[in-house]
Amino acid sequence: MHVVxxxxxxxxxxxxxxxxxxxxxxxxxxLVAAGTQVTIICDGDxxxxxxxxxxxxxxxPPVGYSFAKFLHTIPxxxxxxLVRFLQYPLGFSLAVTKELLRASNESIDVIExxxxxxxxxxxxxxxxxxxxxxxxxxxxxxxxxxKYNREKNSLFYKILEKTERISLLRANSVYSPTHVLAQxxxxxxxxxxxxxxxxPISGKMQKKVTKRDKYTILFVGKLQRKKGIFxxxxxxxEVLDIIPQTKLIIVGPDTLENGxxxxxxxxxxxxxxxxxxxxxxxxxxxxxxFTYYRxxxxxxxxxxxxxxxxxxxEAAENNSPIIASRSGGIPEMVRHNREAILVTPxxxxxxxxxxxxxxxxxxxxxxxxRAARTxxxxxxxxxxxxxKTLIYYRNVCKENKEAIPVQNNGR
Numbered sequence: 001m002h003v004v005x006x007x008x009x010x011x012x013x014x015x016x017x018x019x020x021x022x023x024x025x026x027x028x029x030x031l032v033a034a035g036t037q038v039t040i041i042c043d044g045d046x047x048x049x050x051x052x053x054x055x056x057x058x059x060x061p062p063v064g065y066s067f068a069k070f071l072h073t074i075p076x077x078x079x080x081x082l083v084r085f086l087q088y089p090l091g092f093s094l095a096v097t098k099e100l101l102r103a104s105n106e107s108i109d110v111i112e113x114x115x116x117x118x119x120x121x122x123x124x125x126x127x128x129x130x131x132x133x134x135x136x137x138x139x140x141x142x143x144x145x146x147k148y149n150r151e152k153n154s155l156f157y158k159i160l161e162k163t164e165r166i167s168l169l170r171a172n173s174v175y176s177p178t179h180v181l182a183q184x185x186x187x188x189x190x191x192x193x194x195x196x197x198x199x200p201i202s203g204k205m206q207k208k209v210t211k212r213d214k215y216t217i218l219f220v221g222k223l224q225r226k227k228g229i230f231x232x233x234x235x236x237x238e239v240l241d242i243i244p245q246t247k248l249i250i251v252g253p254d255t256l257e258n259g260x261x262x263x264x265x266x267x268x269x270x271x272x273x274x275x276x277x278x279x280x281x282x283x284x285x286x287x288x289x290f291t292y293y294r295x296x297x298x299x300x301x302x303x304x305x306x307x308x309x310x311x312x313x314e315a316a317e318n319n320s321p322i323i324a325s326r327s328g329g330i331p332e333m334v335r336h337n338r339e340a341i342l343v344t345p346x347x348x349x350x351x352x353x354x355x356x357x358x359x360x361x362x363x364x365x366x367x368x369x370r371a372a373r374t375x376x377x378x379x380x381x382x383x384x385x386x387x388k389t390l391i392y393y394r395n396v397c398k399e400n401k402e403a404i405p406v407q408n409n410g411r
Contacts, residue, residue, distance in 0.1 A: 316339070
């Protein structure tokens with residue numbers, strides 16, 4: 001079997017990536033280990049191809065990349081946002097379509113992409129038949145990101161949500177890592193979700209117990225409202241009142257909320273005493289990130305909404321105790337007082353109490369780490385998830401061997 005993944009944010013040259021890029025890295029490794037041929041198409045500044053055994057990575061610049069790069073030099077905010085949209089997702093989707101249509105005579109059995117950004121939009125519109133089947137794995141669609149980030153329903157989001165809807169309706173099959181997101185999308189889009197298969201862990205379990213910093217909280221993720229970053233800072237102020245020596249490390253890129261830097265908004269609200277206890281690291285490679293997991297006393301995931309946060313998997317693999325909000329798919333991943341401490345989403349008091357409890361009870365931290373590692377190894381190992389994914393792919397291929405007219409109700 002030959003599987004093609006389309007993922008603009010897939011990590012090349014050690015660059016930081018997001019949750020979907022991490023998933024593509026882990027699942028592709030799982031499939032290659034099972035003897036499956038895998039091709040990954042990702043975004044970059046120039047055409048490149050990397051090949052090793054069964055894995056090929058094709059790097060494509062978006063169509064119109066050079067012109068967009070020139071327009072970026074013009075200091076006009078509305079133009080900058082327009083250029084970004086034309087470059088991604090539209091320009092990247094066009095580049096992907098050209099590559100897939102060029103390779104249409106090659107032996108491809110399955111093409112998989114994500115929901116956000118509709119990276120397979122133009123291919124779904126221009127392909128001539130239903131084979132190879134196109135599969136979309138849900139991550140978090142833009143209508144949910146806009147809702148929890150309190151973004152305005154701008155023209156950008158209106159177009160993005162429309163294109164995502166078209167892609168979801170025209171794909172041969174759609175599946176999800178969590179039941180909760182499957183139910184939300186089925187209700188919102190009216191598209192049946194065929195299967196629920198969680199993300200695999202990386203398989204790189206940290207066996208050696210390292211010495212951890214005392215009273216250190218780690219947050220990993222984009223600086224977004226939906227990630228609970230504003231609630232976290234409120235909770236952190238409450239933690240400092242009880243344990244003044246506590247430190248907070250924030251790892252992840254800044255983002256814009258209605259055109260304004262989220263980091264700038266956070267800094268405006270921080271009193272000097274709190275600011276001095278916080279370290280903003282920014283986006284870093286996975287190798288560097290793992291050193292932070294291994295030193296932190298606890299890892300916190302205070303999100304208002306999450307589908308299937310890789311942070312939980314990474315923290316558990318690196319022996320970091322977890323505090324997370326009881327939101328989205330998180331309760332499907334970890335259970336309260338068993339693999340993690342779960343708190344009420346959007347509630348700083350609940351979060352601060354959970355953090356203080358875990359910071360001051362080392363035996364509970366040890367118990368949670370052991371339980372989380374055991375569950376991950378038993379249920380989310382790369383071979384196990386790889387096997388389930390291949391079975392799903394084969395079933396989709398079998399269903400689509402006979403040409404079925406492509407749905408047009410997504411337009």
